[in-house]
Amino acid sequence: MSQSLFWDPMIETLPRAQIESLQGMRLVRQVDWVYHNSEFYRQWYSRAGISPNDIHGLSDLTKLPTMSKDDLREWRKKTHDPFSGTLCVPPKLLVRMHHSTGTSGLPNVYGLTQKDWDDVTDQFARMLYRVGIRSGDVTNNWLESAMSWHGFTMTAPGARRIGATVYSLEPDNRSIAQTNLEMLAGADMTCLFTYHPEFEINYLRQRDLDPKTVHPNLRFIYSAALTTPTRRKLLEEAWGVPYWNMGGGGDQYLSESECPYSIPSMHMPEDRTIVEVLDPVTHEPVEPGQEGELTVTNLWAEACPYLRYRLEDIVRADYNSCPCGSTHVRLTYRGRMAWSVEVGGVRVFSDDVENVLWRFPATEFAQYQLVKSPVQPQPRLIVRTTRHADRIHDEVRFVSQLEDAIAEELQVPTTVQLVNPGQIGIGTVKFQRVAVESV
Template sequence: MEHYYQPEIECASREEIRAIQNERLTAQVKRVWENVPYYRKKMEAKGVTPEDIRSVDDLHKLPFLSKADLREVYPYGLLGKPLSECVRIQSTSGTTGKRVVAFYTRHDIDLWEDCCARAICAAGGTNEDVCQVSYGYGLFTGGPGLNGGSHKVGCLTIPTSSGNTDRQIMFILDLQATILCCTPSYAAYLGERMKEMGLGPDDIPLKAGIFGAEAWSEEMRHDIEKTLGIKAYDIYGLTELSGPGVSFECSAQEGMHVNEDHFIPEIIDPETEEVLPEGAEGELVFTAIDKEAFPMLRYRTRDICSLTYEKCSCGRTHVRMRKPKGRTDDMLIIRGVNVFPSQIETVLINHGYAANYQIVVDRVNNTDTLDVQVEMTPEMFTDNMGEITARQKDLMAGLQSMLGIRAKVSLVAPKTIARSEGKAIRVIDKRKI
């Protein structure tokens, strides 16, 4: 039985969703026009006024916002409400440059936590569950978001935050945690540690995991599911829009449902900025239609994915987005070819290696070099030198066919690639361009 947090909206008809969006979008544009001079100027430059935006069909007329805009007007320039009505800030991890500081009113936090609660219910969560939140708490949105969602669902919430892996495992076992929320790379690490401790999937009480905040592959999902004996659900979000829960996966695991009563997604061509039709791959753009303090209109996420409005077997009617291949910022251009770390991860796992890897890009004699460093594992080790080098060659061939360029594979000693408790650092780019 599929479980919903707010079935009346999660399973509403497309017409009902559209009506809500039209109403909220037009009101939002008016508020922004009145309260955010920076965006108003952008609208004026494009010759658009709030009267031009009568429904979602007019969305494409609005100017875009990007991370560069956020930097330019940092910290208060996009505030949609006076600070006296704001109750919280959250901030990005700054993995791709300067931190973003986002503001929230009580209403904003409430809708954000609703989104997270929907995600927890979609993963099968109820008030009978024990939900361990191993995302970082504090400025990072992961911990506070899922914590709030978990409260709303009524789960017993264990706010372990990130780090102290042995204590995490102790709580999972002693308090019989059934749902785990963290980054996929930390879930993989927890699984690795539990395996070392001799714990098999049957010894681990967890049944579901809600993992997000970084790009991860389908293969990594299967790996984590096998090690922990759980079903692993993806969750997506950005601090700029609230945090995790902008979209989330249901039991069908065929894309993430966007909470369309709060966020309208579009896919654009990142070069021409033209809106692309359903199913086309391009850059994901979001408009927050009822957020008050930080009302992002047409915010460019730099994430590459596609959308589908096809009916989902879970009963939800909200549009689904495909798992992003990676941020455009994560994308590497090596010898003129686009390479996403998630593609490399897919090949590694398919070849039996662990998802602990690091990609080192350098430029030698004006040619880019790509070195994929993988840890040797007990499963992959043999006393036969020929066999190890044959597997290494096999892996290089696999990478070449996936990426279209040659990659070197270096086998490194176990535990030499740093484990992350939050977002994993996958790429070291030594090129000085």
């Protein structure tokens, strides 16, 4: 067991039986709390014929109906309540309010009491400690200011709780490279947070910069985006340091991260969150080890906890203990349902395509999109991608090579369309990896 990976060694190495016992006690308390303090939950559970008297422990979890972002949006549309009826405390007790990115629709609004703030800061400290941040480190976090509305801004307070110095600046996707490599030059960063790290690599190459001359004591870079093996390889080669990944969901302040033994899976704190993997259609639990929709139950928040909340992310869960000593579940992400297409009987995620696309020098770090028919499934996978034209001698042959490589790896018929830079937009927070059009 490596105690050096753990911010809270006792909790992070609890035996499975104790984790589940703790979850059961907290579930009973949380159901009672939301039922008596939230109009949404009171109506939601009453409609399902459920009351707190029916929940006695973890085994009763599946008695509760699941909920989704669309359910919250519908309630908000009907009541004009920005919290969708889920706020369980008087608004005057909120010390911070955020909203989700709105990747798949109208953003959801949620907040934190002071107790919630303290709890979630500790959760994010646990996540960051696992990837390697320690007291005395110097790091950055542009999320705190540029995304002050998003729950993942808690990475900055989490790092400060550990004892790190945090530079909180305000770039977006298009200027983060300049911020990290010019504005922070001389700050001697030891851990560098990036959001779309390909921008930094292009910046380094264009200026023939050695990262070690900018940040000579840099130990690792880290991010919070799904990471393919190809992306990780390119990043580590360019920076000359390890790359670590984190993840989660902003609207419930989920905090998870890799350890050296779990890559690409990430540890989720089960003392704070119950994790289920459900069939996206039936909402029934899948068999152990199978892929399904990540569904979470918040056990810690008093302001806006979501229970059996379907996140639209497809994951695989491993409940076995990790070689690092952690006993909490590890999640391997496939991608967001909205960022996938179904070709025949195969579901293809944007990262599946990226993993192949970025292996080719001419499409390394290319901007790309999957074209998704409004009616699924569709007969072919259609990929649009930018390219480095100066690295291609014969475009027709190159397109054929790309199509063959993607089709062979993903086992679906594939059409590749080359487009010019600017034809695929770059957002300030997330790239739009899927374009819905008639195919």
